[in-house]
Amino acid sequence: MTTTLRWGLLGASTIAREWMIDAIRSTGGDVVSVMSSDQDRAAAYAEANRIPHPTTDLDALLGEVDAVYVSTTNELHHDQVLRSARAGKHVLCEKPLALTVGEARDMVDACRAAGVVLGTNHHLRNAGTHRAMREAIAAGRIGRPLFARVFHAVYLPPHLQGWRLTSPGAGAGVVLDITVHDADTLRFVLADDPVEVTALTQSAGLSQGDVEDGAIGAIRFRSGVLAQFHDAFTTAHARTGFEVHGTDGSLIGTDCMTQRAIGDVLLRTASGEELLPIDRSNLYERSVARFTAAVAGDGEPAATGEDGIWSLAVAAAALESARTSRVVAIDPVQSTTKVSQ
Structure with missing residues (x-):
């Protein structure tokens, strides 16, 4: 794994468009795929933001990335993070991590067991x-x-x-x-x-x-x-x-x-x-830089999964x-x- 990460976006979201895509690119990453539940939305979002591969299929996205940024609605985080961890992908997830502390603990444990980095995107x-x-x-x-x-x-x-x-x-x-x-x-x-x-x-x-x-x-x-x-x-x-x-x-x-x-x-x-x-x-550039460094074995994300649980x-x-x-x-x-x- 190098520090030049190939990223997939789980969620064609406003926060990704306004803040995270530029932060990923400015810190040396490459946004290669975006997933939405709606194919037309995924395609339009990808075209507007110069992302090569729009999809509605999480497994397809996971097959071409090193890390995912999760900004779907909150009830989807748990399953998507577990699946990403099982696929060996590093995860930067929006807050809240899940809808229960128990689910968030599952996510932290799954990422630890898979040997992947989990960060919570607490930008402040x-x-x-x-x-x-x-x-x-x-x-x-x-x-x-x-x-x-x-x-x-x-x-x-x-x-x-x-x-x-x-x-x-x-x-x-x-x-x-x-x-x-x-x-x-x-x-x-x-x-x-x-x-x-x-x-x-x-x-x-x-x-x-x-x-x-x-x-x-x-x-x-x-x-x-x-x-x-x-x-x-x-x-x-x-x-x-x-x-x-x-x-x-x-x-x-x-x-x-x-x-x-x-x-x-x-x-x-x-x-x-x-x-x-x-x-x-820039707050988001610092967040992505810290996350990327953690993937390379240098320290932890600015906010860890444990921070997200708290x-x-x-x-x-x-x-x-x-x-x-x-x-x-x-x-x-x-x-x-x-x-x-």
């Missing part, structure tokens, strides 16, 4: 803003962290609304779309694991049926840090942010919960205020908390709660 931990915050905390610049706050309430654009608002069986809702990112970014920045969560969800009219389009909650971490999250599909005029407050200072990140390499981080202490230097590298476990616990009105323990090992319920 590749942002320069969050890496700068993690480094500042590790260096003790805010003392002992006490609290964190994530503001990730946005407006879901019309071209992405579809199943995310209407299809519980596919893993619809803001918790699986956004709260999983909050959970992963908090784990990454704090270098800490969550233990319990309490949450409330909202259906404000954009979503349908029992699908939530807003959520707010709090997570307790092993160190004692309390973290607040506010997520939505319905707020057109909000700004995103990520803050960590410690005994000796605060880190205030603005406009940083985004796919773009933007945002700033202010360090505020008794000595005054300082804007941290930020690496403006973020899914937080989402499952948050939805269970909203359903039962109680604090729910976060269990990345045993939980089998189906998060679409």
